[in-house]
Amino acid sequence: MTEPIRVLVADDQALLRGSFRVLIDSAPGLAVVAEAGTGAQAVELANRERPDVVLMDVRMPELDGIAATRQICGSPDTADVRVLILTTFDLDEYVYSGLRAGASGFLLKDTPPADLLSAIRVIAAGESLLAPTVTRRLIAEFASRPEPARPIARELHGVTDREREVLALIARGLSNTEIAEHLRLSLATVKTHVGRLLGKLQARDRAQLVIVAYETGLVTAAPR
Structure with a gap:
């Protein structure tokens, strides 16, 4: 029997974490292995549980989702852990930073449940995913930011x-x-x-x- 895709849910709202857990645990081949209420907890649990995918909220106490993503993706111990960031239209400025931090995908928080489950599977398989509504806005964000270019x-x-x-x-x-x-x-x-x-x-x-x-x-x- 194939091992389920192991998911860590990181969100500062307990109600949302619980909703994500119910949704993910009810899906074939997926299982929530831990929940984090802060960015610091997300980093700690990622190191301890070594999940396949972290479902990461952006705005969290102690350490925001971008900083937590940077620590998880930048550590040799958790370099294989994939991060899927949840964003909203008013948080577009975080998409660019999230990509640079090592996130493998972004979804909007109002994404239908079936699409969220599909996204987790896509990320776990080693692909990247940018919600269609985010992609063009992301490109515009890249285009407008004067980041230092490398040769x-x-x-x-x-x-x-x-x-x-x-x-x-x-x-x-x-x-x-x-x-x-x-x-x-x-x-x-x-x-x-x-x-x-x-x-x-x-x-x-x-x-x-x-x-x-x-x-x-x-x-x-x-x-x-």
Whole structure:
């Protein structure tokens, strides 16, 4: 029998934590292993329980969700733990910071339950996930922030021209299927390029590739 995907729920509202637990525990192949009411507890429990996925709220006492994500993803002991951050429209400024901290995905808090469960499975499988309503806003956020760029030559050393094309389209929010159609490639070929990009750029997942594309200057802000 396949082991269930182990989830840590981090939210400062007990009612929400309880709701998430009931939802997740009732889903096939998923199980809540712990609950955290603060960011500090989330870090502590992530180290102790080694969950597959942390469902992380942004606004929490002691340590906010972004700082907690940074500690979890930055520690060798919990580097394999995936973080799925819950955000709202009025918290868009956190999406950029969350990606840089190592989060593998974002969902809006009003996401339907079935989509939340699907997102947990996607994140646990090593993919990244950005809610469609968040993706374009995220790209706009990247475009408007004057983050210090690192030299393209160093960051993209060894990346082929075709891989750069794929990387740029990933940063624009295109799926593998859309990239395949845009570049007139097979889906399998696109997946191969994405896999090579992950390896060459030492990125955890697709979300981290977006960061590299913007921070190296490969993708820049569109004229306003």
